[in-house]
Amino acid sequence: DAEITQSPRHKITETGRQVTLACHQTWNHNNMFWYRQDLGHGLRLIHYSYGVQDTNKGEVSDGYSVSRSNTEDLPLTLESAASSQTSVYFCASSRTGTYNEQFFGPGTRLTVL
Amino acid sequence: KQEVTQIPAALSVPEGENLVLNCSFTDSAIYNLQWFRQDPGKGLTSLLLIQSSQREQTSGRLNASLDKSSGRSTLYIAASQPGDSATYLCAVQAAGNKLTFGGGTRVLVKP
Numbered sequence: 001d002a003e004i005t006q007s008p009r010h011k012i013t014e015t016g017r018q019v020t021l022a023c024h025q026t027w028n029h030n031n032m033f034w035y036r037q038d039l040g041h042g043l044r045l046i047h048y049s050y051g052v053q054d055t056n057k058g059e060v061s062d063g064y065s066v067s068r069s070n071t072e073d074l075p076l077t078l079e080s081a082a083s084s085q086t087s088v089y090f091c092a093s094s095r096t097g098t099y100n101e102q103f104f105g106p107g108t109r110l111t112v113l
Numbered sequence: 114k115q116e117v118t119q120i121p122a123a124l125s126v127p128e129g130e131n132l133v134l135n136c137s138f139t140d141s142a143i144y145n146l147q148w149f150r151q152d153p154g155k156g157l158t159s160l161l162l163i164q165s166s167q168r169e170q171t172s173g174r175l176n177a178s179l180d181k182s183s184g185r186s187t188l189y190i191a192a193s194q195p196g197d198s199a200t201y202l203c204a205v206q207a208a209g210n211k212l213t214f215g216g217g218t219r220v221l222v223k224p
Contacts, residue, residue: 031210043202043214050210058211090156094210101147102212104157 002027006091006105014113019078021108023091029103030096032074034058034066036087037107043090049074051096081112115140117205119215127223132190134218136203141181147212148177148188149202157202161188193222 004025013019023032034046045058047066055066063085065077078085091105116139126132136146145164149157161177163170163186169178174191190197200219204212 033210033212035212042216043204043212045211048211092157100210101159101162102210103159104149106156 004091004093004103004105006089006108008108009106010109012111012113013081015081015083017081019081019110021076021078021089021091021110023074023076023105024072025091025093025103025105026072027093027095027103028071029093030071031094031100031102032068033092033094033102034064034074034076035090035092036060036085037090038087046076046089047074078110081110083112086110086112115143115205115207115213117203117213117215119201119203119218121218122216123219123221125221125223126193128193128195130193130222132188132193132197132220132222134188134190134201134203134220136186136188136215138184138186138205138213140207141184143181143205143207145206146177146179146186147204147206148175148186149204151200151202151217153200160201193220195222195224198222 007022030051033048035043037043049068089108092102094100094102147162148160161170163179176189179186200217202217204214
């Protein structure tokens with residue numbers, strides 16, 4: 001069955017380190033998204049991509065970057081981790097075109113000490 | 114800026130009672146609205162998607178309505194079960210495929 005996976009599921013890192021969170025989907029979806037979920041703020045969009053080589057900033061993109069070299073993967077990089085980036089991160093994907101249902105991965109819980 | 118609100122933040126009902134979850138949004142220029150379920154420590158599971166041209170969508174015991182002009186959606190869960198205990202999130206999709214989420218309603222169904 002098609003699915004969307006994230007790794008690692010849990011990560012503890014130190015302030016200032018670079019961290020990369022992986023997202024892999026086998027739906028063959030062109031659209032991919034990264035969200036973070038925090039108490040009191042709900043889910044907020046970090047970055048998104050509509051296809052290979054396409055990336056766009058979301059609502060809370062500062063300190064994060066993404067790259068899209070193939071259809072299946074959209075890794076999220078924290079260039080210099082900060083304690084404010086402690087959160088649960090979700091990757092999602094949807095079919096080509098606009099306004100289609102988004103499917104979510106299981107999430108990565110990141111703690112920055 | 115689109116804002117999505119879900120009230121109440123938490124809800125507790127006895128098993129068998131019908132659940133009514135509310136979602137409101139400030140900008141009616143949406144393309145669709147999606148309801149999700151989230152279990153503790155887990156990801157989001159899509160329950161229903163209602164296109165802006167639709168008034169309601171049904172799946173099993175779940176029924177979601179949409180009144181775009183008034184900026185409201187309601188998720189009904191019939192004959193609730195303890196397994197329905199979870200957090201329910203609504204999200205609206207506007208330009209650019211981006212979802213704006215509400216804060217969620219945490220539901221507890223007591224046996």
